[in-house]
Amino acid sequence: MDTQDARQQLEQMIREIDSTSEVLLAEGAGESSEISHVDQHPGDTAGEITDADNQNALLENNADRKAQIVAALERIEDGSYGRCVACGQDIPAARLEVRPEAARCMADQEKAEAEGLA
Ligand SMILES: [Zn+2]
Secondary structure, three states: OOHHHHHHHHHHHHHHHHHHHHHHHHOOOOOOHHHHOOOOOOOOHHHHHHHHHHHHHHHHHHHHHHHHHHHHHHHHHHOOOOEOOOOOOEOOHHHHHHOOOOOOOHHHHHHHHHOOOO
């Protein structure tokens, strides 16, 4: 596994997530519901609440994803990148190509998701 490539890919992913989050915040995601309930656009309120909810969900997704990517960069630093954090086996290169931030092999990922850990 070429961790140099993986690092560049992960850093690029963080930049993309950060710029998406900035756009979402600029569009009003992350504001408290009290602020977005201010009646600036009468008749449009229901749609705005739905948009804000969607944007907040996207922001949360971005934050989760970024945390996984930051953790992967830390594994590159400590030399454990590319090994499953659960069983210690090498994660297949094909999996890392698709998900460079993957922390677990497929089997352990499925287990973790079934247990609600990932
Ligand atoms: Zn595993």
